[in-house]
Structure formats: C-alpha cells, structure tokens
Amino acid sequence: MASRNWGKTQSKQQTAPRAVVYARVSSKEQEKEGFSIPAQLKLLSEYAAINGIRVVEEFVDVETAKKSGRTHFDKMMTYLRRHPTVRVLLVEKTDRLYRNLKDWVTVDDLDVEIHFVKEGTVLSYDSRSSEKFMHGIKVLMAKNYIDNLSEETRKGMLEKAEQGIWPSCAPLGYHNTDGPNGKKIIEVDPVAGPLIAKMFEWYATGRYSLRQLGVKARSHGLTFRKSGQPVTNSTIHKILRNRIYTGEFDWKGKRYQGSHEPLVTNELWSRVQGVLDGRNTSKLRGSSAHDFAFTGLITCGHCGCAMVGELKKKKYVYYHCTGFKGKCGEPYTREEVLEEKFTSFLRKLRFDDDVFEWVSRALKDSCADEKREHAEAIARLEKERNRLQQRIDAMYIDKLDGRVSEEFYDRMRTQWRDEQARCAKDIERHEMADDSYMDEGIELLKLAKDAHRLFEKQSAKEKSRMLNFLLSNCTWAHGELNAEFKQPFDSLAETAMIAAQASASKMGDSARFEKWLPELDSNQ
Missing domain, CATH: 3.90.1750.20 (Putative Large Serine Recombinase; Chain B, Domain 2)
Incomplete structure (x- = not known):
C-alpha cells in the first residue's frame, strides 16, 4: 500500500507543471522593510505547493534594477531558454520581476506562464488582451517609479550646483x-x-x-x-x-x-x-543647435545604419543614412515627409468613442479581481493588527497581575508594535494601489485615441519623446516607413483594426470586442 502511494506521488510530481522561482530586493535597505528574500521565497513555495506546481530552480537578486543586466535574472533567462519543459515562472509581483521595458520584452519573448502571486494574476500567451494591457500599464508604472527616482536625484544635484557645491564625483586633484x-x-x-x-x-x-x-x-x-x-x-x-x-x-x-x-x-x-x-591643427565645426525630431529613432531599411538629420540652407531639414557600413543608395528625405508618415502610422491607434467605452469597460472588469485581492488583503491585515492589539492588552493585565515580568512585557510589546506598524504600512499600500492602475489605463487609452492629433501639434523634442514611448523598430526604405507599436499599444492598434473591420461589415458588438470583454471569453 505504501509502495502504491509512493508511486502515485512520484507520478504527480512528474506530471506537475515545472517552474522557476524568482525573488529580488532592489537594495539592502529593502531587507528591513518587509521585502526580504526569505519572505518572498516562502510565499512562492507555499503557492507552488497549494497549486500543484513543481519548483525546479530558484533565482535570487539583491541589487538595483535601474538597468538590465541583473546577474541571476540573466541566468534565469538562460535557464528557461535551455529547458523548454519549464514554462512557469513564479514571482511575488510585477516590480519584483522587471523594473524596465527591456526586461519585459526579454521575458515576453520566452512565452512562459507568469504567476504574480501577491497580485493574484496569471499571465500567458492565451491571456485576454485586457489582462495583457493592464500588465503593460503596471510595467510602465514600475519604470516611471525608477524614472521619478532618477529625476529626483537630478533635481538634488541641480540644487547642489546652485548652492555652489560640485554635485558629482570629485575630479582628479x-x-x-x-x-x-x-x-x-x-x-x-x-x-x-x-x-x-x-x-x-x-x-x-x-x-x-x-x-x-x-x-x-x-x-x-x-x-x-x-x-x-x-x-x-x-x-x-x-x-x-x-x-x-x-x-x-x-x-x-x-x-x-x-x-x-x-x-x-x-x-x-x-x-x-x-x-x-x-596647437589644434584641425578645427571642428560647432554642432548645430537645431533639434532634429527623428534622429535616433529610424534606421535605414537597406543597411541597418542610423538615419540622421541635417540642416540645408539654414531652414530645410533632410534625413539620410549615415553610410557607416559603406555607401548606401537611400536618397535624402525631407523631414515633412517623415512626419506625414509617422502621423499616418499613429492613425492606426485611432478609434471612436464607442470603442473607447467598451475597452474602458474591459479594463474595469479586468481590475475587479485585483480590487478584490486588495480588499481581502486589507481585511486580513486589519484582523492581524487587531489580534496583535488584543495580545498587547492581555499581556498588560498579566503584567499587572505579576504573571509576566515588566522586561518580558516591554520586549513583546515592542515586537508586536513593530508588526502592527508593518500591517498599517501594507494596508496603506493596498488602499493607495486600489485605483492607480485603472486611472493609468484610462490615461493611456486617451493618449492612444488622440495620438495622431497630439503628434502634429508637438515640438520636435516632444515628437521624439512621444514616438519613443509608442513605437519601436522604425525603419525607412524606398520612401516607406515600417514600425511596430510597443506593448501595450500593439493590443490597442489590433483592437482599432478589428473595430474598423467590424463596422465596415456591420458585425455586432460581440464580434468587435470579443478579445477585450471577459464575459465573452470562450474559456469562461
């Protein structure tokens, strides 16, 4: 009998989904704020046990993620590429896995099923577009958090400079x-x-x-x-x-x-x-102060070299291939032509108010589970905080009655007060996070809806920033622009195209928005 049970256990382990676990803290300081590596690993291990997932490898990083290149993150990517049977990744939450867009694209290319345990979200290739879109918003917000830290650092350095203090590393001497x-x-x-x-x-x-x-x-x-x-x-x-x-x-x-x-x-x-x-025998011409909107955004479709702007007759801007790999036959192109092509490409994001309302509804539906998770977490934390208070009150009576020493009472009260403070901090985090992703999602929808009109009105610098935010892999060849929308705007472009086709063929709303609405999902 024991042999048969052992055999069943072995069979379950062999058929269970195989997963890797990833845990990260952004700095040593976060170890003191309840983000510790052991706490993350314990949470993920318990989750795997409950859900019948077999953990085959763990990867841990304790360093900043301002840039890609975290040691064990890269090792995990290599491991997943070499082990095609391991297609599940367990992580605490979004900003533990990646803090920039490059990391997101790297993980997305592997086509793994990602479980964000604290967020109660499972993301895979078959996930609804609304879920992928909300996930994209979380990644953008994580990146925005890092950018804000950098901006605050730059502000602090500028303030030091204005006070006459050199704001960086001391020069030699x-x-x-x-x-x-x-x-x-x-x-x-x-x-x-x-x-x-x-x-x-x-x-x-x-x-x-x-x-x-x-x-x-x-x-x-x-x-x-x-x-x-x-x-x-x-x-x-x-x-x-x-x-x-x-x-x-x-x-x-x-x-x-x-x-x-x-x-x-x-x-x-x-x-x-x-x-x-x-002593300078060769004088270099000073660089032009002109801002070229598309420099650094486009590569030549013939040879892959960069397309750069050049001012002609002090008023006309032309773009041409640098020819770094050799002479290139792509002719010079006026900036106005490129601007028209980019505007036309951004029109692919355009959709009417009807689509906007339906997609907004899909986002709200996709947020429902997350809101419930936040509400349940707040309830658990409040219950724990009240339980700790009851302990403190009961121990105070024990101290008065002489059943515990004052030293023991002070030590345990300090420990439980610290735990209460952590509960309060977590409650505040859940309360603040309740609607933030929804608001960010609606703002991104508005940006996408009006992208082509906004683009036409921007300065050269703002045009460059907007295109960097929305597009990638822009190439120019034979007078034609090729580009791709970054996530999650690629889902919006696809939705806009489906909606336009559905309207033209007079299809119903279900067909137009099936990929966004949870209640229309064939898996439900």
Missing part, C-alpha cells in the same frame, strides 16, 4: 568629503592637487606638447585615484580643459561659482586654453 551641513563637498587632494596646479603652469609656458606634459606629470607620480595607474594623455587634456580648477564649474549647460578652493587662477586657465587652441 580633489576628493569628496562631508561638509559642515552633512552634504558631500569637494576638497583639494593634498597629493594630486598641487601637482595638477603645476601642470597648468608647465603647459602655459608653451614649451610642452600634451605628450611631453603627460610624461612629466607621470614622472612626478600623477595617477588615477582608484586604480593607481598612471594618467593617460587624454585625461590630461580633459584636466586642462576643465574649468572646475578655477573655482567655477559648468553643470547642465550653466556656469556656477563653486564654493571649493581653486587650484589655478582664471588668468592661468585662460592662458592654457590659448595654448591648447593654438
């Missing part, structure tokens, strides 16, 4: 240190600083070339701060051009008076610039 108000400032490096001042004096005499100055500086011991390697001639050239050694510095196109100690006078720095300029 200075070192970073803590200022009197706690902010990082730069101070003269007692070893490299005086040597760099001497370099300016030597070069200002005009008796040294950059190569000779490099030899002299290295012979006096000038090395890179971190590696200890001798400085290169190109680094010496950058030092001589850097205004920061005068006590002033340039940051984001604006000049600031620094609060740090200068190493050279403005007069000496100007003399050095004169010597440098006099």
Whole structure:
C-alpha cells in the first residue's frame, strides 16, 4: 500500500507543471522593510505547493534594477531558454520581476506562464488582451517609479550646483568629503592637487606638447585615484580643459561659482586654453543647435545604419543614412515627409468613442479581481493588527497581575508594535494601489485615441519623446516607413483594426470586442 502511494506521488510530481522561482530586493535597505528574500521565497513555495506546481530552480537578486543586466535574472533567462519543459515562472509581483521595458520584452519573448502571486494574476500567451494591457500599464508604472527616482536625484544635484557645491564625483586633484551641513563637498587632494596646479603652469609656458606634459606629470607620480595607474594623455587634456580648477564649474549647460578652493587662477586657465587652441591643427565645426525630431529613432531599411538629420540652407531639414557600413543608395528625405508618415502610422491607434467605452469597460472588469485581492488583503491585515492589539492588552493585565515580568512585557510589546506598524504600512499600500492602475489605463487609452492629433501639434523634442514611448523598430526604405507599436499599444492598434473591420461589415458588438470583454471569453 505504501509502495502504491509512493508511486502515485512520484507520478504527480512528474506530471506537475515545472517552474522557476524568482525573488529580488532592489537594495539592502529593502531587507528591513518587509521585502526580504526569505519572505518572498516562502510565499512562492507555499503557492507552488497549494497549486500543484513543481519548483525546479530558484533565482535570487539583491541589487538595483535601474538597468538590465541583473546577474541571476540573466541566468534565469538562460535557464528557461535551455529547458523548454519549464514554462512557469513564479514571482511575488510585477516590480519584483522587471523594473524596465527591456526586461519585459526579454521575458515576453520566452512565452512562459507568469504567476504574480501577491497580485493574484496569471499571465500567458492565451491571456485576454485586457489582462495583457493592464500588465503593460503596471510595467510602465514600475519604470516611471525608477524614472521619478532618477529625476529626483537630478533635481538634488541641480540644487547642489546652485548652492555652489560640485554635485558629482570629485575630479582628479580633489576628493569628496562631508561638509559642515552633512552634504558631500569637494576638497583639494593634498597629493594630486598641487601637482595638477603645476601642470597648468608647465603647459602655459608653451614649451610642452600634451605628450611631453603627460610624461612629466607621470614622472612626478600623477595617477588615477582608484586604480593607481598612471594618467593617460587624454585625461590630461580633459584636466586642462576643465574649468572646475578655477573655482567655477559648468553643470547642465550653466556656469556656477563653486564654493571649493581653486587650484589655478582664471588668468592661468585662460592662458592654457590659448595654448591648447593654438596647437589644434584641425578645427571642428560647432554642432548645430537645431533639434532634429527623428534622429535616433529610424534606421535605414537597406543597411541597418542610423538615419540622421541635417540642416540645408539654414531652414530645410533632410534625413539620410549615415553610410557607416559603406555607401548606401537611400536618397535624402525631407523631414515633412517623415512626419506625414509617422502621423499616418499613429492613425492606426485611432478609434471612436464607442470603442473607447467598451475597452474602458474591459479594463474595469479586468481590475475587479485585483480590487478584490486588495480588499481581502486589507481585511486580513486589519484582523492581524487587531489580534496583535488584543495580545498587547492581555499581556498588560498579566503584567499587572505579576504573571509576566515588566522586561518580558516591554520586549513583546515592542515586537508586536513593530508588526502592527508593518500591517498599517501594507494596508496603506493596498488602499493607495486600489485605483492607480485603472486611472493609468484610462490615461493611456486617451493618449492612444488622440495620438495622431497630439503628434502634429508637438515640438520636435516632444515628437521624439512621444514616438519613443509608442513605437519601436522604425525603419525607412524606398520612401516607406515600417514600425511596430510597443506593448501595450500593439493590443490597442489590433483592437482599432478589428473595430474598423467590424463596422465596415456591420458585425455586432460581440464580434468587435470579443478579445477585450471577459464575459465573452470562450474559456469562461
């Protein structure tokens, strides 16, 4: 009997879906905020056991995801490519798996079934378009969170610059240190600083070339701060051009008076610039200040090189292949022609108010499960918080009656108060997340609906930003533009096309919107 039961267990394990587990914290600090790796792995392991899923491998990352390239994320992608029988991926929630669009595309190409356990969502190739669209919104919001952090960092750096504080890593000749108000400032490096001042004096005499100055500086011991390697001639050239050694510095196109100690006078720095300029045998033309809307967006359909803008007769903008791989036969193209082609392509997203209402309804339906999950989570957390309060109250009576010591009471109360605080924080997170994805989804629908009209009214810079947001793989050949809509806008473009075809053939609403409405899903 025991042998038969063992055989059944083995058979179930062999037929159960095989999965990998992925857990991540974005920094060591998050370990202290309830996002710990053990907590994630425990949650995912319990989920797998309940749902009859066999976990064959675990992957863990403890690092930032500002850029793609997380070590174990990449290892997991390689593992899934090499094991086609493993088609399930378990992860806590969306922003644990990916924090940028590149990661999303990488995972999507593998065609795996992803279980976002805390969100109560399972995403696969067969998922409804509404579910894929809402998932795309979550990824965009995760990316927006990272972008906001970067923006706040840039704001902080700009604020430091306006206060006269160099906002980045100290250049050679200075070192970073803590200022009197706690902010990082730069101070003269007692070893490299005086040597760099001497370099300016030597070069200002005009008796040294950059190569000779490099030899002299290295012979006096000038090395890179971190590696200890001798400085290169190109680094010496950058030092001589850097205004920061005068006590002033340039940051984001604006000049600031620094609060740090200068190493050279403005007069000496100007003399050095004169010597440098006099030694330049080939003068480079200054770059045009013109903003080209489509530079960096299009590649040549013939050879794959970039298409770049060029100003002709100071008023006409033409685009042409760089010909980096050799001479290319694609002729120059006016910017107005490209703009018309992009506008026409964006019209594929256009749909009428009827479609807008139906798709909005689909989004609301797809959010229902998530809202229920949030409501259930809030109820569980409130119950736990009340249970902890009852414990504290009961233990207080025990303390008064002498059944527990005051030391034990204080220790347990502190522990339970901390747990209550975590519950309160989680409750707040669920309450704030309740409608955020829905609002973001409706805004993206509005953007898609009016994309072609908005595009025509934008400045060159805004046109570039909008196309980067909506499109990918743009190529130009034989006077024709080819491009692809990024997720989730590709689903909207497909819906708009189906709706247009359905209207033309007078098909019913069910046929027009079957791919979006949950109640019309054939699987239900």
